[in-house]
Amino acid sequence: MSPLEDNRVIPDFKEGDEICYPMNNALKREVFMSRQSEQVLAEALSLPPIERAEIVEKLLSGFEFSERRTIDELWAKEAESRIDAYEQGEIATIPAKEVFEKIEQRKG
Numbered sequence: 001m002s003p004l005e006d007n008r009v010i011p012d013f014k015e016g017d018e019i020c021y022p023m024n025n026a027l028k029r030e031v032f033m034s035r036q037s038e039q040v041l042a043e044a045l046s047l048p049p050i051e052r053a054e055i056v057e058k059l060l061s062g063f064e065f066s067e068r069r070t071i072d073e074l075w076a077k078e079a080e081s082r083i084d085a086y087e088q089g090e091i092a093t094i095p096a097k098e099v100f101e102k103i104e105q106r107k108g
Contacts, residue, residue, distance in 0.1 A: 049100040
C-alpha cells in the first residue's frame with residue numbers, strides 16, 4: 001500500500017500534493033488526485049486496451065512542449081522505417097488483437 005492509500009500516514013494531503021517514497025528498491029513518486037480523478041482513472045483502466053491507448057494518445061496530445069515537434073518527427077521517421085522494413089519482408093507483423101490479448105493475459 002502506498003502512503004497515499006493509507007490515510008493514517010498522511011492525513012492532510014490535498015489534491016496536487018506530491019510524495020516520494022521507497023518501493024521495490026526504487027523511489028516512487030505519486031501525486032494525490034481528487035476523488036473525481038481517481039474515478040475517471042478507474043473507469044479508464046477498465047476499458048479494453050485499444051480504447052485505453054486512444055485515451056492516452058488524446059491526453060498526451062493536449063500537452064504542448066518545446067520538444068513535441070522533434071519527438072513527432074522522430075516517431076514519423078521511425079514509423080516510415082518500420083513500414084519500409086515490412087514492405088521489404090524484413091519484419092513480420094502480429095495482429096493488434098493478438099498483442100492486446102497477450103497483454104490482458106499477463107495482467108490477469
